[in-house]
Every structure is written in C-alpha cells, then in structure tokens.
Amino acid sequence: MSLLTVVVPCYNEEENVPFFYGELMKNEPFFDEKGIELELLYVDDGSRDGTVTEVKKLREKDQRVHLVSFSRNFGKEAAIYAGLENAGGDYVVLMDADLQDPPSLLPEMFDLLEQGYDSVATRRVSRKGEPPVRSFFARMFYRLMKKISRTEIMDGARDYRLMTRQMVDAILSMQEYNRFTKGIFGWVGFSTKWIEYENVERLKGETKWSFWKLFLYSLDGICAFSTVPLMLASVMGAFFCVVAFLMIFFIIIRKLIFGDPVSGWPSLVCIILMVSGVQFFCTGILGQYLAKTYMEVKRRPIYLVKERL
Template identity: 50%
Template sequence: MKPISERERESKSENLDEFSQNLEQNFTQNNPQNSTKLLSIVVPCYNEELVLDEFYKVTLGVLKQIQNEILSNLEYEFVFVDDGSRDNTAEKIKELHEKDSAVHLVKFSRNFGKEAAILAGFKQARGDMVVLMDADLQDPPSLISEMVKSYLDGYKIVYSKRKDRVGEGYVKSKFSEAFYQIFNRISGVKIESGVRDYRLMDKSVVAELLKMNEYHRFSKSMFAWVGFKKKCLEFDHEPRVAGETSWSFKKLFNYAVEGFVSFSTAPLRFAFIIGFLVSAFAFIYGAYVILRTLIFGVNLSGWASTIVIILFLGGIQLIVLGVIGEYIARIYEQVKNRPHFIIEEII
C-alpha cells in the first residue's frame, strides 16, 4: 500500500473541513430556526404620542416570547416613521430610542400620508422579515407570533383580516363593503374584504414592492399584485388604546378613488361606454323626431324636454371629463418625478 505524504494528508484534511463547512452552511440556510433572523417592525405614525409607550411595551413582550419559544436567534428593530405629527410623537420615539437602540426614527418634514410613510419604512427596514403595523394596538401584536411561525413554514406573506366590522359605523361599514365589491369587479387584482395593512413579509417581497415606483401608491393592491405564497390570519376587532383615528370619511373616500384609478382602467372604459350609449340614444331620438315631423307634420315645441336633455348630456360630459382628468392628473404628477417624501431627521 502506497504511503500518504504529509501534503496529501493536509489536502484531504482541508477538503474535509471545506465539506463540513458547506454542509453546515446548507443546513443553516434550509433551517431558519438555526440562523439569526432580523425582524423589522415598520410603524407609520401620525399623532400617536399617547399610544407609543404601550405599543412598544406590548410588542416588545411578544418579541421576547418569540425569542424564547419559536426562534431563539431572533433579532429585532423598530422603524417608526413620523408622518409630520402635530403632537410629541417624534419626541416620544426619541425617548424610546434612548432606552433601546433597536428603536429607529424616520421623521418627515411634513405630513405626506400613510402610503409615503409605509414606503419610507420599507426603505429603512433591514430585516429578513418585515412586519407592517399601526401603533394604535388595533393590530394585535400577539399575532406576530403566528406570523413568524407561518414564515418559518415557508409563507412569504402572512397578512391579517378582521373577522367582522364590529366597532365601525353603519355607513362606513357599508361603504367599505361596496368598495371591495366594486373594486374586485373592475380590477384584475382581488382584495379580500376586511384585510388590513398589518402583515409580515419576506425581504424578497419588500424588495419587489420597492421596485414599484409609482407616485400614487395603493398598498393593499400592491401587496396582492406581487404574488408569492400567502397565508391569512383572522383576528377580532380591537379598540384603540388611546387617541382618535385620523381617517375621516373624506380621507377614506379619496383613498377608495385612489384604488380605483391606480389599479384599473375600467373607469375610462365605463366613461366610453356611457358616452357611446348616450350618443346612440341621441341619434335614435333625433331620427325619431325627424321622421315624425316629415310623416305626420307634427312640430314639437318640447322646450322643457330639450333643456332636460341638454342638462343630462352636459352632466355626462362633465363626468367623463372628470374621469379622464383623474388619470391625466396622475400622469402629470408622475412625470414631475418629485420624491414621495422628504426626511427631516433619521435616528
């Protein structure tokens, strides 16, 4: 038997070490429980001074529980985005940062809206998992545990949905249901009624969302549009801990219009159909009047009916122009290429 030289022995030892390292690396990659995972909590804030302490306390407790029971190597960060609050929201977040370096603040120069705050939070988040939630505790932090479990089972998006609309006003509830029904009929992207922005997403999903650079963003549809393997978690309605909601009926209506225009061209098609039908009706009625006059010699005065028809046609034209104007306005704002937000301070 030929003896093995010292050089050959060292070479085989190095190959064995390399094989062991590759095996350990593959095992770690295929078993998320054995690798360090960073969880980013993105929280858009607008006048949330009264709830931030309680939100941080409750959410931190859930994260500690996840570390103890589900994912021992979990690390976390809080990304609070102050959307131009008029109270002491930013100062309260700074106080939390002094206690916990995992708390980060992104402060806007003014109020740019929740969609801009979500986008800024995604851009600052560094986590393997990103959780988007509100600070008012209507999104129960306890659900994060189930989200992380589902993530470890292979789901890229774990979103939440309210079981019912208890706590909402009757009119608001009915308008919300009508919005979802109409939206799902005219759009190629389907949204479940009662779905919240509250969700956990893999970093690959967030990366795809950041590639969508449209100025007018409608996150609910964007979350559905990107695809990926999803799971829904239902929860009971929770009242606000403190403060009042900033979502008025007017803001919700504008948000609904944003959704219709951003993810569907159906309003333009509908305007065309209305215009075609009205034109066809006017042509048929005009032919009827001419024939009746020629055959029977009846000269219709019809002053009142003429005024009604003119007003009706004028109203239809204004509606059609309004629909076209909504799309043109979005093109105009998109081509200006202004930033979605301006950051005044980052901690």
C-alpha cells in the same frame, strides 16, 4: 441570527407609542427562542404632537428603537414606503401604533411564514366600533374593486402584514408617487396566508381617517389598479350617440307622418342637462387619470426626511 424589522407609521400617536412598545416586547421570548433579533422602526409622518419625543425616550432605553421623521405630513402611504425602504431585516412586518394591529398575533404569523409562505396578512371579519355608513361604503368599495380590477384586494384587509425580504424588495421596486399599498401587495403576487380576527378599537386618540379622506383614498385605489372607469366613459359616450341618432330618426318620421312640429322645451332642457352632466362626469374621470399621470411625470420624492436615528 435573522433580523425582524417592525415598521410602525405614526401620525400624532404620542399617547400610543410607549404602549405599543410594551405590547410588542411581550413577544420577545418567542423570538429569542426562534433565534430572531428584533428592531423597531417608527416612521413619524410629520406629527404635530410629542410623537418624536416619545420615540427618543424609548431609544434611550433600547437601542433597537429607530426613527425616521418626515419634514412634513406626506401621508400614510409615504410612511409605509419609507419604513420598508429603511428596514434592514430579513423579515419585515407593518403595524399601526394604535394597537388595532394586535402584536399578540405575531408568533402565529411567524409560524405560518415558516411553512413556506412569502407573507402572512391580516383581515378584519367585523367592523365593530365603526360608523355604519362608513362600514357600508367600505364593503361596497371592496366589492367594486373585485369586479373592476384584476388585482386581489381582500375585503377587510389591514396593512398589518409580515413579509420576507424578497417580497419587500419587490414592493420597493414599484416606485410610483401615487401609492395604494393594499393594491401593491396583491399586484406583486407571492404566496400569502390570511389570518382573520375581530376588529380592535384604538387604544387612545382618534382615527386620522375621515370619511372624505377615505373616499379620496378609494379613488386613488381605483385609478391605480383599474382602467374600467375610462372604458365606462367611452361606453356612455357611444350609448348617447346611438340614442341621439335614434331620436333624430324618430323626429323625422313623426314629422313626415303626422306633420307635428317639434315641441316640448321642458323635456329638451332635461335632456340637455342630463347629457351635459354625463359629459362633465366623463371629463372628471379623464381628469383623475391625467392628474395622476401629471404627478408621476414630475418625479417628486415620495417623502423627505427631517431627522433619522
């Protein structure tokens, strides 16, 4: 029999853990018929509530439930990597514990995988329940990534994805510290079938992703899969050099023809402020890439395990 590992990253999901287990096990007859064994791997990302306790209660009833618990909060990207690294299945699926990734889609996803695909991924066709401002900037981010990156990052893509062992091993071979999984999925390639579904709101609790955290996450994605911002800084520098030479030429000609002294200190101050702002902006771009490089060369572990069941 083949083995399917269900990887579930968790951070303060005490209320959702048992409900997710119940919904997932509704698919058990389908997988029994297919000759597929199930194992459930919860990855606790340093939760401060009773998430670990709830997982242990499930394990007492079902030995197919496993747990990897971090020593502190390392972030969802680290939890995803840890889940893939500790998954022993011939097939691996990533899912959120809040039931925004409907377990009812698993049979359809597995049937599609058997048609020869290496992965079956999901994307939301709506953002019902999200603040309009957040939805707007999310769409703008995906549009931007399509223009500045060669890696395919699908608009509305979820981490909910069923993969073959070959694809999982390819993802694990990318051991960078600064991880952007949505981009990594696209970078490794392999044939992928997309399933669309309407957005599902969280069962219980509140999202851990604030607007600021999403903004920082988007910067990670841009730095990880595009060097266009660096080229933009170079282009802006060249542009202002050309403008400066043209202005110098203009001032000399005006002085020779009209004899006017150079005047207009308010406009000069505005120009200085604008150019200074551009310089700081370009320095900030360089700083982002330098910071990512700094974290990579340290070779720190992506996560640390406190407890493993």
